[in-house]
Amino acid sequence: MRKRGLKFYLSIYRKILIQDLKSKMSYRADFVISTFGMIMTNLAGFITFMILFHNFPTINGWDYYHMLFLYGFSLVALTPVQCFFDNNWNLRFMVQTGDFIKYCFRPVNVFFYFMSEVFDVKGLGQLAFGIGTIVYAWIHIGLEVNVLIILKLILFLFTASLFMIAIMNFAAATCFWLKGSGYVMVIMFRFKDFAKYPSSIFQGVFKVIFTFIIPIAFIAYYPSLVILEPGNVPLLSWLSPLIGLLFFFASYKFWMLGVRRYDFTGS
Amino acid sequence: MNPKRLLALTRGGIMESLHYRLGIFVTLFANLIYLVLVYYLWKAIYDSSGTDVVNGMTFSDTMIYLILATALFNFLEMFVVWDMSRAIQSGKIVLDLLKPMSFRKYTFWSYTGNHVVQFVLTFIPTFIVVMIVTGGAIRMGLNLLWFIIATVFALVINYNIEMLIAPICLYTESTWGINIVKETIVLLLSGASIPLAFFPEKARIVVEYLPFRAVYDIPLSILLEKSGSDTCEGLLKLFGLQLIWLVILTVAGNIFWKIAVRRITVNGG
Amino acid sequence: MGNEALIMNNVCKDFKVLNRHEGLKGSIKDLFSRDYKTVSAVKDVSMTVERGEIIGYLGPNGAGKSTTIKMMTGVLEPTSGEILVNGKEPYRNRTQNCENIGVVFGQRSQLWWSLPLIESFKLLRDLYMVPQKDYEEMIELYRSLVDIEPILHKPVRQMSLGQRTLSDILAAFLHNPAIVFLDEPTIGLDVSMKDKIRALIRGLNKEKNTTVILTTHDMGDVDALCRRIVIIDHGQKIYDNDIEHLKSYFGSYRTLKLKLADNTWEEMLIDEKTTDVMDVIMEKQKEKKITDIKILEISTEDVIKKIYEGGTR
Numbered sequence: 001m002r003k004r005g006l007k008f009y010l011s012i013y014r015k016i017l018i019q020d021l022k023s024k025m026s027y028r029a030d031f032v033i034s035t036f037g038m039i040m041t042n043l044a045g046f047i048t049f050m051i052l053f054h055n056f057p058t059i060n061g062w063d064y065y066h067m068l069f070l071y072g073f074s075l076v077a078l079t080p081v082q083c084f085f086d087n088n089w090n091l092r093f094m095v096q097t098g099d100f101i102k103y104c105f106r107p108v109n110v111f112f113y114f115m116s117e118v119f120d121v122k123g124l125g126q127l128a129f130g131i132g133t134i135v136y137a138w139i140h141i142g143l144e145v146n147v148l149i150i151l152k153l154i155l156f157l158f159t160a161s162l163f164m165i166a167i168m169n170f171a172a173a174t175c176f177w178l179k180g181s182g183y184v185m186v187i188m189f190r191f192k193d194f195a196k197y198p199s200s201i202f203q204g205v206f207k208v209i210f211t212f213i214i215p216i217a218f219i220a221y222y223p224s225l226v227i228l229e230p231g232n233v234p235l236l237s238w239l240s241p242l243i244g245l246l247f248f249f250a251s252y253k254f255w256m257l258g259v260r261r262y263d264f265t266g267s
Numbered sequence: 268m269n270p271k272r273l274l275a276l277t278r279g280g281i282m283e284s285l286h287y288r289l290g291i292f293v294t295l296f297a298n299l300i301y302l303v304l305v306y307y308l309w310k311a312i313y314d315s316s317g318t319d320v321v322n323g324m325t326f327s328d329t330m331i332y333l334i335l336a337t338a339l340f341n342f343l344e345m346f347v348v349w350d351m352s353r354a355i356q357s358g359k360i361v362l363d364l365l366k367p368m369s370f371r372k373y374t375f376w377s378y379t380g381n382h383v384v385q386f387v388l389t390f391i392p393t394f395i396v397v398m399i400v401t402g403g404a405i406r407m408g409l410n411l412l413w414f415i416i417a418t419v420f421a422l423v424i425n426y427n428i429e430m431l432i433a434p435i436c437l438y439t440e441s442t443w444g445i446n447i448v449k450e451t452i453v454l455l456l457s458g459a460s461i462p463l464a465f466f467p468e469k470a471r472i473v474v475e476y477l478p479f480r481a482v483y484d485i486p487l488s489i490l491l492e493k494s495g496s497d498t499c500e501g502l503l504k505l506f507g508l509q510l511i512w513l514v515i516l517t518v519a520g521n522i523f524w525k526i527a528v529r530r531i532t533v534n535g536g
Numbered sequence: 537m538g539n540e541a542l543i544m545n546n547v548c549k550d551f552k553v554l555n556r557h558e559g560l561k562g563s564i565k566d567l568f569s570r571d572y573k574t575v576s577a578v579k580d581v582s583m584t585v586e587r588g589e590i591i592g593y594l595g596p597n598g599a600g601k602s603t604t605i606k607m608m609t610g611v612l613e614p615t616s617g618e619i620l621v622n623g624k625e626p627y628r629n630r631t632q633n634c635e636n637i638g639v640v641f642g643q644r645s646q647l648w649w650s651l652p653l654i655e656s657f658k659l660l661r662d663l664y665m666v667p668q669k670d671y672e673e674m675i676e677l678y679r680s681l682v683d684i685e686p687i688l689h690k691p692v693r694q695m696s697l698g699q700r701t702l703s704d705i706l707a708a709f710l711h712n713p714a715i716v717f718l719d720e721p722t723i724g725l726d727v728s729m730k731d732k733i734r735a736l737i738r739g740l741n742k743e744k745n746t747t748v749i750l751t752t753h754d755m756g757d758v759d760a761l762c763r764r765i766v767i768i769d770h771g772q773k774i775y776d777n778d779i780e781h782l783k784s785y786f787g788s789y790r791t792l793k794l795k796l797a798d799n800t801w802e803e804m805l806i807d808e809k810t811t812d813v814m815d816v817i818m819e820k821q822k823e824k825k826i827t828d829i830k831i832l833e834i835s836t837e838d839v840i841k842k843i844y845e846g847g848t849r
Contacts, residue, residue, distance in 0.1 A: 019655050
């Protein structure tokens with residue numbers, strides 16, 4: 001039996017991506033509208049942020065520039081889920097109509113095949129916005145710049161994105177069990193708005209919940225502490241890449257379990 | 268239009284929403300968690316500010332406002348944009364147009380069932396919890412009646428905003444883009460994510476006359492007796508604003524829909 | 537491995553569904569109800585399909601056809617019993633199984649919606665790891681069987697339903713699978729397109745010795761393609777043999793067509809064992825003038841109709 005390894009999947013993804021981009025170029029109106037939508041959401045998020053700081057100069061001991069850093073960090077961490085896993089939003093409809101079955105007839109991983117179908121360019125605008133915010137905050141806080149820190153930043157941004165992907169996978173996969181679960185995704189996507197605030201605001205049992213069950217604290221707070229407070233990094237920050245992989249893996253398993261459980265009665 | 272037929276649609280909508288039983292419980296649960304997030308955030312914000320009252324809003328005012336805004340959001344949420352884009356892409360829109368009832372009316376009345384279920388299952392429980400927790404911060408008087416009236420107006424205005432945006436799907440397939448623009452604008456400018464009281468002075472004056480405010484801010488202000496709604500004059504002003512937007516949006520929605528339908532009939536869907 | 541492409545032994549499939557109550561009150565009750573019932577979609581079905589066969593898998597709506605197909609393709613797990621596709625259990629080895637099967641669901645394209653067909657083909661070639669030489673040969677074969685030039689560079693979303701079905705069938709055969717499942721491939725197509733598609737399926741089956749399992753409601757498909765048919769109803773297999781054999785069950789049946797004076801044809805099915813054809817004609821003639829008479833062998837369509845209505849015994 002021929003093996004399908006990582007190399008195979010990467011090369012397939014690249015080919016699908018190129019084809020997809022080519023065809024997207026021919027629908028310029030869609031591209032313009034979704035880019036506009038992306039800019040609007042970011043702008044709205046930013047305005048909310050500004051209004052908040054207009055009224056309250058610090059939140060839980062965090063000043064404006066530190067908060068801005070956290071904000072930029074969360075934006076960059078959201079990019080992968082938007083670019084590569086956007087098809088999750090369509091899952092519910094595909095499952096309901098029975099169209100989902102087509103993903104089960106190919107000799108490749110169903111999760112991969114499903115996600116490969118959509119690559120969303122608009123996430124890139126958010127990436128630029130996020131990077132800009134990080135750089136701006138970085139300069140104002142007066143953080144050091146060297147190769148090691150940049151490498152750390154990239155690693156922990158990647159880590160943070162794993163958590164967001166995992167949350168959305170879990171949320172999307174609920175539709176295999178629940179009809180009318182569209183709201184789960186909507187609300188989970190709104191949970192991410194809280195990632196840009198320091199998780200030290202949570203107390204007691206909810207601190208545990210928002211760290212380990214709905215890992216909002218890992219989308220920006222813990223990973224970014226590695227950069228923001230180099231002298232005083234909590235253990236959870238260092239462990240976050242590992243925990244991120246675990247979460248991602250669990251969400252993938254949950255998603256695949258949904259595929260197996262689903263009885264395809266829609267068709 | 269025969270009111271019996273409209274009620275039949277509402278009843279069908281109620282049954283359909285109840286059909287998704289687990290979904291309802293999950294929604295309730297997710298809302299609860301969301302509210303916890305909101306609570307901690309604003310608690311931290313108020314703790315850090317050092318004062319109890321910011322822009323005329325105490326912590327509990329802000330909480331009640333935001334919690335009820337979230338509950339209203341669930342209750343008013345419609346997926347008209349998504350529905351329409353699917354109907355257009357699959358060609359089902361042509362069948363919908365053939366129904367013996369105008370498409371706008373049909374959509375509205377089939378959603379009312381969902382609204383009723385959401386009102387009973389999400390808004391009322393939330394409201395009761397808020398009542399108990401805050402121990403009577405909401406006055407139980409005529410303001411409840413005015414609130415219900417304002418909410419019905421809000422519902423119609425919200426629907427008209429949806430219907431004004433949904434036909435854009437005829438011109439593009441980027442449903443996500445359209446929907447997100449609508450959602451962010453409505454959430455921000457209606458006061459659902461941050462109470463309008465916190466907006467800077469100049470921005471607030473502009474926002475106060477936009478239609479989005481009529482969806483969340485006005486019903487909630489009336490309920491909490493803010494924004495001068497405790498006087499007869501202030502109340503009339505708020506209702507007047509809602510009414511004006513209701514008329515403008517309904518007319519605009521109708522016109523835009525007629526233009527859009529012409530496009531469907533010309534292009535054959 | 538023997539010469540069987542597919543073996544099913546005593547396969548059953550049950551679904552658990554909530555007992556729903558009627559009306560608004562019932563809906564509210566259902567919100568908390570735990571009243572489930574088990575529905576058997578497929579009951580104890582066994583069959584064997586040889587390599588290179590084209591099997592018509594028939595049954596009325598809701599008989600359990602698509603549930604069976606989903607089990608054969610490895611999407612659903614049978615509740616009990618055994619299925620072997622190319623000697624392997626499809627559900628346990630879904631990915632491997634997919635290498636050896638092709639699936640077409642009529643009206644539900646599996647191709648990349650916005651890509652030109654040729655790009656879809658190339659992606660499929662890579663997905664199935666088809667060697668370039670085999671791929672080129674297959675495309676050549678396609679060229680010899682149908683005129684693919686006009687659709688090759690067209691995005692799927694711009695195709696007509698017929699072209700889309702054609703593309704889907706070609707895509708299903710591209711990796712030269714041992715079995716192809718076709719679920720209502722000619723649904724909604726015009727007469728000439730139906731012919732084209734049937735010719736294509738026959739050609740591919742002959743050239744590549746591919747086993748084809750065809751579900752359809754169109755007896756034209758069955759007449760054109762299948763020698764053997766399997767019929768299920770209410771989840772149970774009620775017939776599994778040659779069409780000719782089936783017709784002999786109803787060997788005494790004739791379709792009688794009478795042309796009346798007003799130029800309309802009247803059609804009726806008559807069992808010669810119980811009724812005399814001449815009597816019927818005489819009787820009819822008393823009412824109306826008959827200008828022409830035709831007596832035909834029973835058609836497949838009529839046979840199947842008889843069976844669905846419960847006339848096997």
